[in-house]
Amino acid sequence: MKLALVGAGKMGGAVLAGAVRAGLLDAADVGVYHPDPGRRAALAARFGATPLDDDGVHHADRVLVAVKPQSFESVAPLIAQRHASYVSLMAGVTTATLSKRLGSRKVVRAMPNLGAAVGASATALAWHPETPADDRDFARRLFQAVGTVHDVPESLFDAYTGLAGSGPAFAAVVAEALADGGVRVGFGRDVARDLARQVLLATARLLETKHPAELKDEVASPGGTAIAGIRTLERHRVRFALMDAIEEASDRARVLSRDGEDV
Numbered sequence: 001m002k003l004a005l006v007g008a009g010k011m012g013g014a015v016l017a018g019a020v021r022a023g024l025l026d027a028a029d030v031g032v033y034h035p036d037p038g039r040r041a042a043l044a045a046r047f048g049a050t051p052l053d054d055d056g057v058h059h060a061d062r063v064l065v066a067v068k069p070q071s072f073e074s075v076a077p078l079i080a081q082r083h084a085s086y087v088s089l090m091a092g093v094t095t096a097t098l099s100k101r102l103g104s105r106k107v108v109r110a111m112p113n114l115g116a117a118v119g120a121s122a123t124a125l126a127w128h129p130e131t132p133a134d135d136r137d138f139a140r141r142l143f144q145a146v147g148t149v150h151d152v153p154e155s156l157f158d159a160y161t162g163l164a165g166s167g168p169a170f171a172a173v174v175a176e177a178l179a180d181g182g183v184r185v186g187f188g189r190d191v192a193r194d195l196a197r198q199v200l201l202a203t204a205r206l207l208e209t210k211h212p213a214e215l216k217d218e219v220a221s222p223g224g225t226a227i228a229g230i231r232t233l234e235r236h237r238v239r240f241a242l243m244d245a246i247e248e249a250s251d252r253a254r255v256l257s258r259d260g261e262d263v
């Protein structure tokens, strides 16, 4: 078995599915643990993986911990092994805590975002200073299977949550507002929503190779429509609002992770 997955929910499942799709793992080489045997069998079957019981997960060499942070305290004694290597994607659980509770120095902490489900996560990675290179590489490849990966100091993980974790909600608000604007100027709701979605999709794709300012300048021709709209956005301090939202969300992530809650 190459990997034991503890917590095959939305995020653990998305990462497992992505790694299998990318050919990094064969589903049959992955074990899925859940304390309830029926649930364990169902989750394993969903991914074509192997169900793991308490003994199986206890002896796993490599574990992806993807339960809710609140469940970690009860799961840790079961999976803790000095020699084993761990990747955790639990929000707010530090590498120091992971290492202490799991009794291992091979610990990588990852913070993916919602995009993992569609192969478009931006994942932050940090690790215990003694984590061997091959364990770090495994974690990197695991999350590269569902998007991009950035090595981020742990002190910036809450800020990461503010931008990459909460960002999809902010972008969704923008999408909804663009669609409302479309309805306001006469489109039906479905068309307006599709236009807004395509605008965001095209912009995201173009930003893979262009600086945002370059893209904006290209669209905003002299005396044209886009620059007229941009002036309105500036009047309403949209940039400030978004920057402030990131800061506020980062502060909130700091409070929640300090209190041991999921973000």
Ligand SMILES: NC(=O)c1ccc[n+]([C@@H]2O[C@H](COP(=O)([O-])OP(=O)(O)OC[C@H]3O[C@@H](n4cnc5c(N)ncnc54)[C@H](OP(=O)(O)O)[C@@H]3O)[C@@H](O)[C@H]2O)c1
Binding pocket: 006, 007, 008, 009, 010, 011, 012, 033, 034, 035, 039, 066, 067, 068, 069, 071, 074, 075, 089, 090, 091, 092, 111, 112, 113, 114, 262, 263
């Ligand atoms: N969702 C995100 O966008 C996101 C982003 C970044 C990080 N995360 C992190 O990902 C983790 C999981 O979040 P999620 O959204 O994927 O939650 P989720 O869908 O509820 O997944 C948690 C899974 O863990 C299972 N589980 C509960 N207790 C368990 C135990 N003792 N042993 C093994 N499995 C157990 C649950 O099974 P049952 O359904 O039977 O309870 C469920 O399948 C959290 O720590 C969160 O901070 C999530």
